[in-house]
Amino acid sequence: MSTPVLQIAGLRVEFPGLLRTVKAVRGINLTVTGGTVMGLVGESGSGKSMTAMAALGLIPKPGVVHGSVKVDGFEVVGRRDAELAPLRGGEAAMIFQNPMKALNPFFTVGEQMTDAIRCHLPFDKKAAIKAAIAALESVHLPDPTFTLDKYPHQMSGGQIQRVMIAMALACQPKVLIADEPTTALDVTVQAQIISLLRELVATQDRTILFITHDLGVVASLCDNVAVMYAGEIVETGSVVDVFADPKHPYTQKLMNTVPRLGAGDQNLNFIPGQVPDMGFPPKGCAFHPRCDQADDKCAASAPDYMIFNNDHKAACHRLDEAP
Amino acid sequence: MSILETSDEVPTLAWRVKAKAFAANNKLFVVGATGFLFILLCAIFAPLIAPYAPDKIDFSARLQGPSWAHWMGTEKFGRDILSRVIYGAQTSLIIGTAVTFIAILIGAPIGIIAGYFGGRLDTLLMRVSDVFLAFPPLLLPIAITAALGSGLGNAMFAIAVSWFPWYARITRAAVLRIRTEPYINAARAMGVSHTRIMWRHVLPNSLTPIIVQGSMDFGFTILAAASLSFIGLGATPPMIEWGLMAATSRSMFLDAWWTVLFPGMAIFFTVLCVNLVGDGVRDVLDPKHGIKE
Numbered sequence: 001m002s003t004p005v006l007q008i009a010g011l012r013v014e015f016p017g018l019l020r021t022v023k024a025v026r027g028i029n030l031t032v033t034g035g036t037v038m039g040l041v042g043e044s045g046s047g048k049s050m051t052a053m054a055a056l057g058l059i060p061k062p063g064v065v066h067g068s069v070k071v072d073g074f075e076v077v078g079r080r081d082a083e084l085a086p087l088r089g090g091e092a093a094m095i096f097q098n099p100m101k102a103l104n105p106f107f108t109v110g111e112q113m114t115d116a117i118r119c120h121l122p123f124d125k126k127a128a129i130k131a132a133i134a135a136l137e138s139v140h141l142p143d144p145t146f147t148l149d150k151y152p153h154q155m156s157g158g159q160i161q162r163v164m165i166a167m168a169l170a171c172q173p174k175v176l177i178a179d180e181p182t183t184a185l186d187v188t189v190q191a192q193i194i195s196l197l198r199e200l201v202a203t204q205d206r207t208i209l210f211i212t213h214d215l216g217v218v219a220s221l222c223d224n225v226a227v228m229y230a231g232e233i234v235e236t237g238s239v240v241d242v243f244a245d246p247k248h249p250y251t252q253k254l255m256n257t258v259p260r261l262g263a264g265d266q267n268l269n270f271i272p273g274q275v276p277d278m279g280f281p282p283k284g285c286a287f288h289p290r291c292d293q294a295d296d297k298c299a300a301s302a303p304d305y306m307i308f309n310n311d312h313k314a315a316c317h318r319l320d321e322a323p
Numbered sequence: 324m325s326i327l328e329t330s331d332e333v334p335t336l337a338w339r340v341k342a343k344a345f346a347a348n349n350k351l352f353v354v355g356a357t358g359f360l361f362i363l364l365c366a367i368f369a370p371l372i373a374p375y376a377p378d379k380i381d382f383s384a385r386l387q388g389p390s391w392a393h394w395m396g397t398e399k400f401g402r403d404i405l406s407r408v409i410y411g412a413q414t415s416l417i418i419g420t421a422v423t424f425i426a427i428l429i430g431a432p433i434g435i436i437a438g439y440f441g442g443r444l445d446t447l448l449m450r451v452s453d454v455f456l457a458f459p460p461l462l463l464p465i466a467i468t469a470a471l472g473s474g475l476g477n478a479m480f481a482i483a484v485s486w487f488p489w490y491a492r493i494t495r496a497a498v499l500r501i502r503t504e505p506y507i508n509a510a511r512a513m514g515v516s517h518t519r520i521m522w523r524h525v526l527p528n529s530l531t532p533i534i535v536q537g538s539m540d541f542g543f544t545i546l547a548a549a550s551l552s553f554i555g556l557g558a559t560p561p562m563i564e565w566g567l568m569a570a571t572s573r574s575m576f577l578d579a580w581w582t583v584l585f586p587g588m589a590i591f592f593t594v595l596c597v598n599l600v601g602d603g604v605r606d607v608l609d610p611k612h613g614i615k616e
């Protein structure tokens with residue numbers, strides 16, 4: 001199972017404005033292979049969500065998308081809405097950050113699930129209900145038949161996120177794109193959702209692009225990780241390699257911001273400065289204004305990727321000089 | 324089972340308590356609703372209630388004042404005014420319902436499309452709608468009816484056409500809020516088409532302000548239709564319509580005041596009740612508007 005399911009090549013997402021063009025994603029390459037979980041990590045505004053939206057062709061007007069996104073070999077960029085309809089929810093499904101608002105408050109869970117299923121599969125109502133019940137069972141919601149008759153406001157965030165996952169997986173998508181699916185949930189519920197996703201990967205061989213800013217979640221769920229900063233991927237590799245030996249200063253600093261349990265009194269670390277204004281991204285390495293190892297070279301030219309073992313790559317000038 | 328039964332009872336109780344609390348806080352709504360129910364029953368059971376046939380001409384009883392035989396008197400052909408007022412309720416309620424529905428049927432889709440797609444289409448649709456709002460409220464229906472020819476059908480159409488922009492605006496405002504809701508995005512990500520999103524997700528969630536506005540406008544449309552009938556552009560004889568009744572008798576107002584007063588009172592009472600109900604509906608469906616707790 002090493003066929004690439006989601007291939008992103010040279011993806012750029014730009015929002016032309018009157019005075020400046022906001023470059024949300026600036027040429028990223030990313031490949032997610034079947035049966036693995038890719039974590040996409042970065043601060044708010046680093047272009048993670050835009051990458052996810054671009055994968056489904058959902059970049060809102062006036063956004064412009066360049067490059068290539070292939071879902072199971074199907075080119076997404078440049079397609080019209082009608083051509084993308086079978087892809088969205090069919091080949092590639094997405095779950096969102098705020099589950100409480102991701103369902104229409106006007107209809108029951110069952111109506112919305114069967115609607116979604118019948119959108120993609122040639123089922124009649126009865127078969128769709130059966131499929132919905134089976135999907136709800138697979139995400140361990142107790143009493144699925146009862147759940148189908150509930151309205152979104154009668155359920156908790158964790159329950160709805162399970163429904164959303166069930167709904168997304170009901171049509172057997174090749175890839176599941178999860179855009180910060182645990183951010184709006186309680187920590188205990190977060191853990192349950194993560195373990196559910198891990199189980200689905202293990203038992204059903206699911207492929208997930210998992211977007212988050214939570215490194216702990218990445219470590220516990222993902223096989224590979226890509227760290228995004230200012231619309232670019234600064235470091236990527238297997239979770240084991242990147243977490244054991246982060247190469248890019250940004251990745252290192254990001255790891256340092258995670259408080260460690262049992263480490264005694266410690267200050268909460270943070271990365272000084274803020275994510276650059278993507279209307280005017282910094283010249284050279286995008287991270288150099290916040291990097292304490294930066295020199296003239298960093299400000300002058302953008303670094304290339306250095307490849308370490310097992311596809312572990314990072315883009316930083318400092319790495320050239322390392323022994 | 325016992326757990327299920329008790330959990331079934333609690334919401335019913337809560338509903339009753341809520342209804343009582345609402346009635347106590349909204350006495351005017353209760354008054355309006357009672358009056359409206361009364362008018363509605365009059366309209367439905369008019370043949371049973373009315374003491375005379377509404378179009379029975381009796382020249383021996385012309386222009387009689389209110390009496391035990393004719394509670395509201397008779398008009399110049401000797402027809403019983405009470406019976407005609409009762410039958411007139413049918414006409415007015417049908418007008419109010421039909422005009423409001425036509426206005427919503429024209430306005431809501433325009434508002435949904437304008438709000439959902441935005442951009443130039445939005446500008447185009449809303450500016451065209453604004454043209455209709457630029458006319459004084461009664462002038463446009465008068466002009467349209469004058470052009471189409473008088474008659475109740477034309478008058479109703481004319482009022483609806485001049486009133487739909489309000490629904491377009493209200494719907495658009497609601498859609499602008501709903502368009503950015505995550506479930507719309509989620510539906511897009513599930514591959515749902517624009518048409519289906521508008522029909523299944525946007526419309527149901529923008530119904531509340533439309534219903535509120537509709538219940539508030541119901542009285543206005545009755546009044547507008549009566550006004551058109553009064554100036555001879557709406558209902559035509561032998562139709563029984565309050566505005567028309569007042570109009571045909573207005574030359575006799577000083578000698579036979581009852582011929583004009585009672586149809587006028589009927590219009591006044593109906594519009595008042597409908598507006599009180601409309602205020603109540605708004606309080607229920609639009610909690611942000613003046614909370615009374």
